[in-house]
Amino acid sequence: MSEQQNYTRKDFASDQEVKWCPGCGDYSILASIQSVCAKLGHKKEDVCFISGIGCSSRLPYYMNTYGMHTIHGRAIAVASGLKIHNPKLSVWVATGDGDAMSIGGNHFIHAIRRNIGLKIVIFNNEIYGLTKGQYSPTSRQGLVTKSSPYGTIERPFSAAALAIGSGATFFARTIDSDPKHMQDILLRAHQHRGMAIVEVLQNCVIFNDGAHSIFTDKTLRDETTMRIEHGKAMIFGTKQNKGIRLTAGSDPNPEVVTLGEDGISSKDLLVHDERKQSTFLANLLTTFNQPTHPLPLGVFRAIERETYEECLEAQTQLIASHRKERSMQDLLLSGETWMID
């Protein structure tokens, strides 16, 4: 794993022609993933990309690594089996909002609960793209789509709240329009011990164009989003003069304040701590969204906890140390047996 390799992004690009729609946010995610793969410190043959079904799930075909393009919603289950079988591998899952949180929702929450060392990248475009435009479990209420001509009446999932509620040890959010940020986050995900979930806000140029435009528009984004960093106060705004303060009293609420107004200084602001075992702060961050709060981008939560495969290995060692059987013959001859002459 630690063997130094001199890879470049190109080493991870397969010979397949990339077939996403021109202008799709997936191109940027692919490029970032390929760049990050060159920096993993893993040998290329130890890297695997597993996907389900959807636009996002074509990604393994474009990666010159081992990979599997499986069936709708099941990538995390397939990847779990592969990772448990061979924990040395760096196993990544490329999935979408529908694949991970609708048809594959059960696998998503249970893999998180187990803290299996998978790196899950959710391409969240808030729409079903490959089936040509139906609302997804992250579509905002009221969105008009082919299957909701009068606007969807359903409320969306927050990937962040779902992951943190399931016990995620690592959750981060990034955005397709900022490859630098995305690569930093992907590398952090790789370095995390156990399962890491990265939500990438991704634009579907055909069926939900502009879904994230208030977060990507150059004139708006500094006001609508907030970069969160461990140990730093929660500050945002074009002039970096706004922040989040928790109101005093028995029912504390996060409020947007302006630095310098009413004597407010950065000392009054919430300080981000991604390493807290308590999920209070991470959960609070999942509630931040427009129009009331800036949308947080960055690592919400990154805590240390033993992984599934570490626990399995430890248990196996322990059992092997006090059980006698070393072969099938030992096993079949153990317990109650008798001779017939």
Add this chain to the structure above:
Amino acid sequence: MRTIDNAIIRFSGDSGDGMQLVGTLFSSTSAVMGNDISTFPDYPSEIRAPSGTIAGVSGFQVNIGSLPVLTPGDEPDILVAMNPAALKANLSSIKKGGVIVLNSDAFDSVGLSKAGYSENPIGTKELADYQVIEAPITTQTLEILKESSLEQKAKLRCKNFYALGIIYFMYGRDLDITINWLKTTFKDRHELFSANVSVLKAGHNFGETLEASISTFRVSKAKLEPGRYRHINGNSAVAYGLMQAAECAGLPLFLGSYPITPASEILHELSKYKQLGVKTFQAEDEISAICASIGAAYGGALAVTTTSGPGLSLKSEALGLALMMELPLVIVDVQRGGPSTGLPTKSEQSDLNLAMYGRHGEAPLVILAASSPKDCFYMAFEAARLALLHMSPVILLTDGYIANGAEAWKIPYEGEFPPIPTRLITPQEGDDPANFQSYLRDPITLSRPWAVPGMKGYEHRIGGLEKRETTGGVCYDGANHERMGMLREEKVNRISAHIPLQEIEGERSGNLLVVSWGGTYGATHLAVKQLRQEGVCVSLVHLKYLNPFPQNLEEIFKGFKKILVAEINFGQLKNILNYKYACNAIGFNVMQARPFKVSELVTAIKEHAGNNL
């Protein structure tokens, strides 16, 4: 004391009465004493149905013999009935003239009314055909334990050992084997150990005291092949067979499974053997279970998933993926009564159509069926061998009857099993991985090579989309799709050259051929054997390879005027055979939540043989 060839004993009581336990102990004592045995646990799906009711009756039947025993038997010679409900539920199946050992204490007004008796059947015409032994099991148990410090509830729980003691007396069984078992089981709870031993001995003494009025029997040692033996039930046998295969293939074993009756015991068993390189993953659902196994198969494991009917339905889509990706995968389906939740604890053979046809697209895969509890070991091994050699999913069908039923099994010796070849790539010096093609087929088997993550230079992608022939790249071309479909089918067909030819019991031609498959072998074999001894011209073909069929099957069929397919469904194999061979097979079908009775097969076969005599 009368010497008999075999004895069929049924222990029956409330599902909390410990009947499965004493049945198992009686079986193992008999096996250790040299009898051949076959057992049939029969229990309700409710863990504790209302006590004393017919719904809560749990039974355990065992057939012990001085000759090889192939089934748990049709009609018990002896019934142990711990309460009126147990008597009522079983009376019609007891052999006329048989013995009924009753717990007379349970035949009070409450017990009788719970079982739906308006009057006490003891002493009435209803039981006139049987030798009834009334034993006050409850009061005797409490009397013996009056000095014990155990609570009343714990004392009452010992009463199954009283019944066991009586049966041990009747069959001259050695108590020490059971006493040793109790010693190990209750090694830290001496009070429980001594209570159960006292009650067991008291039951035995009860028999001795009544010696004059109680039948006793001798079942001599069976002439079994010499060697070391152990008990095995079908589910454990599947687990061991898979582990044996993993050892012979030099691969780690991976099981992805979700608990389901009656297959869970395979998961339980395999989860004990981490020290032998077995990894078990209890998934969040059936789909995850098979998908995790597919992931492990891609990674180079001998991958397995185990389930029962409803689970196999859920796994259909993933099965299609496994066969499209041409990965080795073993799927064990322990069949139960369907459709839907059906009869979870009862046995049936009604998943054959699902195994054969239950996927979208042209999606053939290999199907095997085990014929007895111990055969589950060999067929699980065989399923793994074929999956690894042919890079295909293989479904192994067993059923609740052989999964829970147990037999005495001669332990195979080390080295009995040859190494299992796999399609794993073994890079040679001078090989250029750049020439690797993930769907370059072996010219004989048509199976593709198996390159797994970690092998340098063999990085490749596979998936559910159609592949280009040889290269394995995604391909939407129609002609290529048709060719790949034919190759997938031909690959499975060619496996017929790698499986044994079909054996036949009896003449190779004649008027009537009985065809059976899977877990019914004991009954169909005995029925045909009995009829042949009576001079009836009939032969038997018992199938264990269902897709592809053995190469000589069609030839065998041509030798017979009439083919009778006996199966516990509405004719699934019969229809497949007629479709494939146009052999005009007719069916004998019973689907009553129980195994075949030899007697009903004899009657049916005779009827068909008669038409041609």
